Amino acid sequence: MAMPQNSTGENGFCFIQTLDFSRPSPPPGEAGRTFDAPSGREPCGTPLSNGTASSSVPSPSDSCAEPLCSTTPGEEETQFGEGIKYVSAEGEELACGWGGFTPGCLQLFNTSKGILFFLCVASFLQGMTVNGFINTVITSIERRFDLRSYQSGLIASSYDIAACICLTFVSYFGGNGHKPRWLGWGVLVMGLGSLLFALPHFTTGRYEARSVAEVGVCGGNQSLPCAQAASSLSGYRFVFMLGQFLHGMGATPLYTLGVTYLDENVKTNYSPVYIAVFYTAAILGPAAGYLVGGMFLNIYTEIGREIDITPENTLWVGAWWIGFLGAGAASLLISIPILGYPQRLPGSQRYIVMRVSEAHQLKDGSHKKASDPDFGKTVKDLPRSVLLLLKNPTFIFLCLAGATEATLIAGMSTFGPKFLESQFSLSASEAATFFGYLVVPAGGGGTFLGGFLVNKFKLRCSGIIKLCLLCTVSSLLAIFIFFIHCPNMPMAGVTQMYEGSALPGGHLNLTAACNAECGCLQETYSPVCGSDDIMYYSPCHAGCKKVSENLRNGKKVYHECSCIEKTLLPGPGDAEAGKCTSSCAKRLLLLFFMFVVILFTFLSSIPALTATLRCVSDRQRSFALGIQWIVVRTLGGIPGPIAFGSMIDKSCLLWQDQCGEQGSCYIYQNSAMSRYTLIAGLVYKVLGTTFFIVACLLYKPPPPESAPGSSDTSENGNGDLQEYKPSLPAEEDI
Numbered sequence: 051m052a053m054p055q056n057s058t059g060e061n062g063f064c065f066i067q068t069l070d071f072s073r074p075s076p077p078p079g080e081a082g083r084t085f086d087a088p089s090g091r092e093p094c095g096t097p098l099s100n101g102t103a104s105s106s107v108p109s110p111s112d113s114c115a116e117p118l119c120s121t122t123p124g125e126e127e128t129q130f131g132e133g134i135k136y137v138s139a140e141g142e143e144l145a146c147g148w149g150g151f152t153p154g155c156l157q158l159f160n161t162s163k164g165i166l167f168f169l170c171v172a173s174f175l176q177g178m179t180v181n182g183f184i185n186t187v188i189t190s191i192e193r194r195f196d197l198r199s200y201q202s203g204l205i206a207s208s209y210d211i212a213a214c215i216c217l218t219f220v221s222y223f224g225g226n227g228h229k230p231r232w233l234g235w236g237v238l239v240m241g242l243g244s245l246l247f248a249l250p251h252f253t254t255g256r257y258e259a260r261s262v263a264e265v266g267v268c269g270g271n272q273s274l275p276c277a278q279a280a281s282s283l284s285g286y287r288f289v290f291m292l293g294q295f296l297h298g299m300g301a302t303p304l305y306t307l308g309v310t311y312l313d314e315n316v317k318t319n320y321s322p323v324y325i326a327v328f329y330t331a332a333i334l335g336p337a338a339g340y341l342v343g344g345m346f347l348n349i350y351t352e353i354g355r356e357i358d359i360t361p362e363n364t365l366w367v368g369a370w371w372i373g374f375l376g377a378g379a380a381s382l383l384i385s386i387p388i389l390g391y392p393q394r395l396p397g398s399q400r401y402i403v404m405r406v407s408e409a410h411q412l413k414d415g416s417h418k419k420a421s422d423p424d425f426g427k428t429v430k431d432l433p434r435s436v437l438l439l440l441k442n443p444t445f446i447f448l449c450l451a452g453a454t455e456a457t458l459i460a461g462m463s464t465f466g467p468k469f470l471e472s473q474f475s476l477s478a479s480e481a482a483t484f485f486g487y488l489v490v491p492a493g494g495g496g497t498f499l500g501g502f503l504v505n506k507f508k509l510r511c512s513g514i515i516k517l518c519l520l521c522t523v524s525s526l527l528a529i530f531i532f533f534i535h536c537p538n539m540p541m542a543g544v545t546q547m548y549e550g551s552a553l554p555g556g557h558l559n560l561t562a563a564c565n566a567e568c569g570c571l572q573e574t575y576s577p578v579c580g581s582d583d584i585m586y587y588s589p590c591h592a593g594c595k596k597v598s599e600n601l602r603n604g605k606k607v608y609h610e611c612s613c614i615e616k617t618l619l620p621g622p623g624d625a626e627a628g629k630c631t632s633s634c635a636k637r638l639l640l641l642f643f644m645f646v647v648i649l650f651t652f653l654s655s656i657p658a659l660t661a662t663l664r665c666v667s668d669r670q671r672s673f674a675l676g677i678q679w680i681v682v683r684t685l686g687g688i689p690g691p692i693a694f695g696s697m698i699d700k701s702c703l704l705w706q707d708q709c710g711e712q713g714s715c716y717i718y719q720n721s722a723m724s725r726y727t728l729i730a731g732l733v734y735k736v737l738g739t740t741f742f743i744v745a746c747l748l749y750k751p752p753p754p755e756s757a758p759g760s761s762d763t764s765e766n767g768n769g770d771l772q773e774y775k776p777s778l779p780a781e782e783d784i
Contacts, residue, residue: 144396148389156390162315165230165391166324169308170331171384172237176301177332179244179377180209182339184294185464186482187370189471190347191290192714194257194367195250195283196706199465199715203695206464208291210687212298214680221306221676222432229311229672232303234389240300241381247293248374250286257351257367267597267608268568268590293374300381305332306675313663313671315398319505321663326501326656333493333652336463339373340486346372347479360605362477362628364575364716409667409752435673443748444515444665445674449681451518451741452658454734455651456686461694461730462648463489468698469727472718473536473640475632492645496652504657512749514661519742521654526735528650531643535724536634541577541585542592544704544717548613558704564613565593572707575716579630580614581623592625600626647731665749697726 145152146160158164188202197205224232312324347368348361359366439445462469466488471481500521504514542548548562560572570590577585578592586592593612600607606627614623634640659675666674699715701722706713 144392144394146390146392159387160391160396162312162324162395165315165388165395166312166327168384168388169233169304169312169328172233172240172381172388173304173308173328173332174335174338175237175377175381175384176240176297176304177335178339178342179240179335179374179381180294180297180301181336181463182486183343183370183373183377184247184339185336186340186343186347186467186478187368187373188464189468189478190351190367190370193364194351194370195286196713197284197287198713199695199699200692201284201287203464203691203693205287205290205294206460206691207688208294209298209301210460210683212295213302214683214688216299216302217306217676217680217683220302221673221679222435224303224307225310225672225676228393229303229307230388230391230393232307233311234385236300236303237381237385237388238300240297241378241385243293243296243300244374244378244381246296247290248371248378249293250289251351251371254283254286256355268565268570268593268595268612302679306672306679309659309663309675310672315395319508322501322504322656322660325659326498329501329656329659330494330498333497334490337486337490337494340467340482340489343370343373344479344482344486346370347482358606359576360627361479362605364577366477368479409665435670436677438670439666439674439677442666444511444745444750445662445678447741447745447748448515448658448662448665449678450685451522451738451745452662452678452682453685454738454741455522455654455658456682457690457693457734458731459651460687460690462727464691465694465698468718469723472723473632473720474634474637475539475629477629488641488645488648492648493652496649497655500653500656501660504660509657511661511664511751512746514657514664515742515746515749517657518654518661519739519746521650521657522735522738522742525647525650526732526739528643528646529728529731529735531640531647532724532728532731534636534640535720536632536636536640538703538717538720539585539630539632540583541587541717542613543587546584560587560591562613565591568593575706576627577629578608578625578627580611580625581616582614583630584614585630586611586613586625589625589627593622594625661745694730697730698723701726 144160146156146164147153159167184206188206191197191205192199192202220232220236308328309325312328313321316324347370349369349372350357351367351369351371353369361368467478467481467485470476470484471478474481474484476484500517503509503517507513509517538545540546543560543562544558547559548564560570568590570588572587574588574590576588578589578594579585580592589597589608589611592608592614594608594610595612596609598607598609599605608625608627610622611625612622614625615621616623662674662678663671698718701719702715702717703719704717705715
């Protein structure tokens with residue numbers, strides 16, 4: 051029977067194509083699903099599009115999104131051949147709006163590009179908040195609330211803990227439900243989490259940074275009551291963890307249901323590009339978070355209050371909370387349009403006839419169960435859905451490979467700015483800005499380039515896995531750069547003795563003959579850089595007696611420092627507030643290879659995601675992404691920051707001392723930090739390479755005859771619908 055079908059070319063115009071559907075005999079075992087048409091008329095129906103029925107509700111693309119042929123309500127489900135299923139029309143609402151409010155102007159956005167824009171904004175805000183602002187302000191929060199690195203790592207991991215708890219529920223039921231509503235409510239919850247994260251700033255007292263001018267110089271008032279120094283502010287880490295928990299709950303639908311919603315509503319060949327654009331926005335978000343967060347850290351946390359210390363001072367705490375307020379408000383606003391989108395976009399039903407299954411073929415043929423349109427709609431199918439995925443070795447090893455990559459990404463994104471801060475002797479804001487400059491081109495460019503390569507070369511599933519393997523091997527080779535490191539800036543009493551000799555056993559010795567009469571307190575940490583290019587714990591520990599201000603840069607300058615010798619003239623030298631500037635000759639080399647590691651790590655992200663979507667059946671895509679994210683977060687995202695934080699704590703040289711209580715770390719040993727980073731990088735990169743190799747070897751593609759159409763559409767878009775040629779009877783047992 052010849053049936054005219056409206057389709058849309060790439061230029062947006064409608065044209066007529068003809069589909070010839072012959073009536074093959076049903077394969078054995080499916081006789082119960084055949085439909086005997088009433089006499090005098092041919093069986094026909096509306097093609098199933100992702101488990102939903104088409105609609106007769108007017109929309110801007112109705113003329114280009116008509117069903118293949120009309121049916122009467124109540125018709126039973128029909129199946130032709132082996133791949134194309136039809137359901138009756140149920141009058142589904144496809145207009146964009148909220149309830150009965152569906153104005154015509156909103157329908158301009160009721161397209162795949164429209165939802166892509168709003169999802170990109172949501173992923174940008176999520177990335178900027180969770181992977182940008184939080185990682186940027188870690189050092190400031192540790193300083194403000196007296197936290198250690200493993201505690202801040204636990205705050206970062208709370209996001210992944212929440213995601214693991216919610217993923218199964220959201221991906222299973224949301225995958226068969228109204229995806230835009232799940233997405234919209236998720237973005238709203240994410241916004242509430244950002245507002246909660248900023249709350250401790252408004253519920254604590256003012257931050258009191260003891261002025262160096264008051265307590266720092268030799269012979270000054272060195273009293274620092276322990277009741278004031280020690281505090282219980284570390285209890286606020288639970289508020290930060292709850293805010294991160296809400297972030298994790300809200301972002302759960304975004305990277306599972308959001309990806310499958312895009313994949314379902316565009317052509318198969320264009321899906322990697324759409325997903326790459328979506329993930330590129332998610333990568334640019336952290337980059338913007340590092341840059342904007344670094345700018346906010348140059349503003350004192352108590353806005354409007356006069357303070358005589360500068361951002362270079364280690365007692366400085368920037369306005370870490372501003373970014374969370376802005377991102378929270380923006381998330382609440384962007385959730386409104388997302389909530390207005392329909393369950394599927396107008397015209398999306400035409401893509402079902404051109405989709406080709408690349409699902410891994412199980413030996414017992416149980417993968418065919420997932421093709422049933424009623425599969426996965428109830429809780430009783432949940433164990434079977436999990437079992438089908440667990441029996442798919444390609445999917446399992448792709449999940450494990452993703453977990454190894456996620457461990458490095460989570461660890462380095464959390465402590466990357468701290469790594470640069472220590473290696474190059476930078477302030478917290480400078481380190482965050484530096485790291486942002488690395489992530490913008492490397493992370494964002496790598497993510498988009500990965501999706502572009504898959505689309506450009508029209509790679510099938512096995513080719514995509516090989517591309518991931520190539521990227522992982524490349525980043526594995528580049529990670530050997532961590533064999534080198536920048537030396538610590540010399541610091542009297544910490545890295546060397548005051549007279550220049552090495553410290554015995556690595557123990558601190560901040561007291562020397564030149565400052566013995568000053569009565570310096572270890573609680574007052576405010577490093578200064580002497581004219582001899584050696585750092586000192588504080589102006590007092592350098593023996594400085596007078597202070598003035600450098601009119602050129604606004605920094606304080608200390609004079610008559612008895613521990614510092616003038617280079618040319620005899621007598622005490624001077625010191626300037628802040629760390630000494632690092633003149634590390636290996637800086638450019640280290641930054642370049644860090645760029646390469648980030649580039650190739652993110653270059654494999656979209657291909658790996660595309661391979662995951664293609665190696666499972668269509669109806670399991672949302673659930674498969676949910677299970678993958680559980681594995682990735684449980685094995686990678688959660689332990690990553692905690693493990694990296696613990697390793698970085700081991701490389702600490704100088705801990706904050708609050709009347710006998712250990713606080714945050716002031717100075718790290720650069721060589722130990724690089725060594726631990728190298729060990730972790732090698733272990734996880736080798737594991738990732740192994741998992742991609744096994745996934746590639748075990749992948750079993752479906753035979754060409756099993757596909758109901760061809761994915762090779764014409765370049766000008768006129769091949770949206772292809773003629774379906776049913777399998778010959780001799781091939782139906784394949």
